[in-house]
Amino acid sequence: MRLLQVSPVREAWNPFSASCFRSCHRWADMGRRGATGLAGILPVDKPSGMTSHDVVARIRRMTGEGRVGHAGTLDPMATGLLVILVGPYTRLEPYLSSAEKAYEATIAFGSATDTDDAEGTVVRTGALRPELLDTAFAADTLSNLLGPSQQRPPAYSAIKVGGEVAHRAARAGAPLELAERAIEVFSAELLGIDAENAAWHVRFCVSKGTYIRALARDLGEMVGVPAHLAALRRTASGTLRIEDAVTLDESADITTRFVDPVLALGLVAVEVDPALIANGSALPRDTASQIPDETDVAIVSEGALLAIYRTTPRQLAPRVVLPPRSPA
Incomplete structure (x- = not known):
């Protein structure tokens, strides 16, 4: 086990880069209807006059991915940072919506x-x-x-x-x-x-x-x-800033503008062998012995986000386990 220090960066994160498994890997559940294999967090600079749902619909059309959501509604009049979630990362909404x-x-x-x-x-x-x-x-x-x-x-x-x-x-x-x-x-x-x-x-x-x-x-x-x-x-x-955001005109190829999900979550990262959580199994408490009880942590392997777990007195319990990647 290795604890990783998390600090915000302001550069695009490519979920298919070498640091996040080889580029030939996609999400294993891409056979589901409306699933393209894309997975990412996209900060968008919402223009005035659009609802948050309008932005979600635009990203769906641009990507063909049916699973698109957002973390925190903006009124139509408002502009600025709207955090868009794509593919399996829509399951991260409760953690990103709760941010300051x-x-x-x-x-x-x-x-x-x-x-x-x-x-x-x-x-x-x-x-x-x-x-x-x-x-x-x-x-x-x-x-x-x-x-x-x-x-x-x-x-x-x-x-x-x-x-x-x-x-x-x-x-x-x-x-x-x-x-x-x-x-x-x-x-x-x-x-x-x-x-x-x-x-x-x-x-x-x-x-x-x-x-x-x-x-x-x-x-x-x-x-x-x-x-x-x-x-x-x-x-x-949370850790995301308007400077991270793209306009809808700029986001034609959104896969190049996804941000690192671990940095976006702002959680301490714990590196583990992916096989240990393949079935959503709990992890031994000493996997993150330095972290207090009732703390959410990001489970990662080679830079890729695998899951969110919560520390308890006896173990690390799964909260969200993302589908594994598989060769395309």
């Missing part, structure tokens, strides 16, 4: 909308306060968002209650009562103030499930002036 995320947001004061963003209908307006243009006041107000809290999700969201989708109910004129959710704001940095448009430019780092639209709404409530989210760009998700 960073955004650059523009929060406009003076009006609130039913969706809490610029795409909604204005439902309330209010007079602006001179303090809104003061950087010290803005920074102090933003500091009140820091730390863990309970957030009330926007009425227009994809949350389901009893099988009913919130945004559909809201559009039908019967908004759902949405329970508050635990979130955490790790940082809220004022980047600047647009005096002409009474807007703050803010960089946020937040936990999974945080609605930036709701933070904009809540900031308006804090200062006593209606507010909404005017623009949003995701700049990071």
